[in-house]
Amino acid sequence: MSKISRRKLITTGLAATAGVAGLATASRIAQQYGLIPPDSGGVYGPGETLTYAAQRLLTNNSLAREFPRSMISKVPFANETAPPSDAFKRHQAAGFSDWRLSVDGMVAHPTTFSLSDLRRLPIHNQITEVACEEGWSYIAEWIGTPLVNVLNAVGVLPQTRYVVYFSIEPDWWESIDMADALHPQTFLTLGMNNGDLPVSFGGPLRLRVPRQLGYKSVKYITRITATDSLKRFGKGLGSASPEGGYAWYAGI
Amino acid sequence: MVSFVALLVTGAEILISHPRFYWGETGNSGTHPMFTIPIPSSRDTVPSGYSYVMPDQNGWSRYLHFEAAWVLVLTGVVYLIAGLFTRHFSRNLYPPPVDRNWRAFRDVFAKHLRRAPPDATESRAYNAVQRTTYLLVIFVLFPLVIWTGLALSPAFDSAVPAAVNVLGGRQSARTLHFFVSGFLVFFLVVHVAMILLAGFKSRMRAMITGHVETPSERI
Numbered sequence: 240m241s242k243i244s245r246r247k248l249i250t251t252g253l254a255a256t257a258g259v260a261g262l263a264t265a266s267r268i269a270q271q272y273g274l275i276p277p278d279s280g281g282v283y284g285p286g287e288t289l290t291y292a293a294q295r296l297l298t299n300n301s302l303a304r305e306f307p308r309s310m311i312s313k314v315p316f317a318n319e320t321a322p323p324s325d326a327f328k329r330h331q332a333a334g335f336s337d338w339r340l341s342v343d344g345m346v347a348h349p350t351t352f353s354l355s356d357l358r359r360l361p362i363h364n365q366i367t368e369v370a371c372e373e374g375w376s377y378i379a380e381w382i383g384t385p386l387v388n389v390l391n392a393v394g395v396l397p398q399t400r401y402v403v404y405f406s407i408e409p410d411w412w413e414s415i416d417m418a419d420a421l422h423p424q425t426f427l428t429l430g431m432n433n434g435d436l437p438v439s440f441g442g443p444l445r446l447r448v449p450r451q452l453g454y455k456s457v458k459y460i461t462r463i464t465a466t467d468s469l470k471r472f473g474k475g476l477g478s479a480s481p482e483g484g485y486a487w488y489a490g491i
Numbered sequence: 492m493v494s495f496v497a498l499l500v501t502g503a504e505i506l507i508s509h510p511r512f513y514w515g516e517t518g519n520s521g522t523h524p525m526f527t528i529p530i531p532s533s534r535d536t537v538p539s540g541y542s543y544v545m546p547d548q549n550g551w552s553r554y555l556h557f558e559a560a561w562v563l564v565l566t567g568v569v570y571l572i573a574g575l576f577t578r579h580f581s582r583n584l585y586p587p588p589v590d591r592n593w594r595a596f597r598d599v600f601a602k603h604l605r606r607a608p609p610d611a612t613e614s615r616a617y618n619a620v621q622r623t624t625y626l627l628v629i630f631v632l633f634p635l636v637i638w639t640g641l642a643l644s645p646a647f648d649s650a651v652p653a654a655v656n657v658l659g660g661r662q663s664a665r666t667l668h669f670f671v672s673g674f675l676v677f678f679l680v681v682h683v684a685m686i687l688l689a690g691f692k693s694r695m696r697a698m699i700t701g702h703v704e705t706p707s708e709r710i
Contacts, residue, residue, distance in 0.1 A: 282558075294644075297646075298646045310517075319536050368517065371519075373534060375520060376519065484550025
């Protein structure tokens with residue numbers, strides 16, 4: 240057995256101190272640059288934080304893969320949703336003519352958009368894949384206006400860090416950071432495969448976030464809020480998913 | 492080991508939510524699978540052939556799967572660096588020149604079939620078959636399972652599209668991830684069985700302390 244020398248003790252002590260200080264600094268820097276997800280507490284927090292931070296450093300401006308028209312799935316899979324609420328059924332009966340999207344929070348001009356207001360914004364299309372956390376996937380063409388156009392129209396304030404979005408259906412809401420909110424492929428989606436967006440795929444209005452798994456793309460959007468903190472929403476974990484046991488960040 | 496078991500259990504739980512496998516970019520309950528695992532699913536949208544729907548365990552399984560993957564990857568990086576520094580790979584795992592032929596492999600199997608007891612060199616060093624298997628596991632299977640897993644991340648694929656494209660698409664990557672994991676589980680089962688056959692206590696002592704009891708010591 241070798242005796243622990245004084246030199247070894249000192250170097251180990253210094254290394255440990257440096258390590259702790261390094262971690263503290265890393266955590267402060269990560270916080271400052273928005274590399275800590277809102278569900279970073281608990282036993283799975285370290286893993287989530289590593290994933291989110293690593294991907295934010297790697298993927299800030301990267302584009303989700305787009306596919307040729309020939310690869311559009313002949314059988315797209317409309318995942319099941321809970322039975323529609325009475326509020327939704329009333330809109331559906333009226334042909335969604337009264338559907339409104341209200342945008343509020345940290346914005347210069349809170350605004351309510353009708354579907355035709357949204358259609359007057361620049362409309363783009365993308366052929367991207369929907370990947371579900373369960374494992375299945377399909378490719379479709381999505382037609383809509385990038386969320387950034389709406390955010391610009393209402394004058395989102397510079398201190399905004401997250402965009403929270405709500406379905407008309409109860410307890411269905413998500414949020415994304417600005418990297419995804421301002422991303423050119425994050426669409427307020429109005430159409431699919433050369434037609435209107437079917438109800439089973441989220442019509443009349445779905446927020447598509449193609450760089451994350453399907454569950455971040457909430458269907459039947461009626462409200463968007465810009466905020467600098469997710470603490471005030473629900474249980475403060477960022478969205479309905481972590482409250483149901485699923486990760487807030489779904490870029491994996 | 493702990494993270495491997497965690498990855499295996501949570502991986503199985505995630506698989507249960509869609510026990511169908513496809514080849515190519517896309518695949519879902521409306522398309523033809525390449526093959527299915529004949530078990531009930533934890534989703535009633537999956538045509539599993541069973542009326543029973545298993546409880547959904549995906550939330551925590553996914554959290555734990557990715558956290559355990561980080562532990563495994565970071566441990567792996569430390570192991571690789573340590574292995575290069577101590578020349579563990581070149582000294583203990585890369586087969587020596589005499590063992591780089593089929594005869595060496597044949598001899599190992601023949602010796603096992605004759606049930607010959609290990610000689611002193613064999614209890615101190617790995618034989619040709621062991622060395623090749625370990626190198627395959629460390630430098631082929633583990634990198635592959637990490638790669639095919641990363642290829643399932645839509646955000647990672649946006650930064651490195653080739654990661655998924657060269658595998659033939661998202662569903663191909665998922666199917667490969669399943670098979671490579673299967674090979675790793677197979678290796679683990681055989682590896683543990685061999686340890687039990689060779690004597691659990693002496694092998695564990697050898698793994699942890701590096702000291703080996705040779706046949707002469709035992710007498």
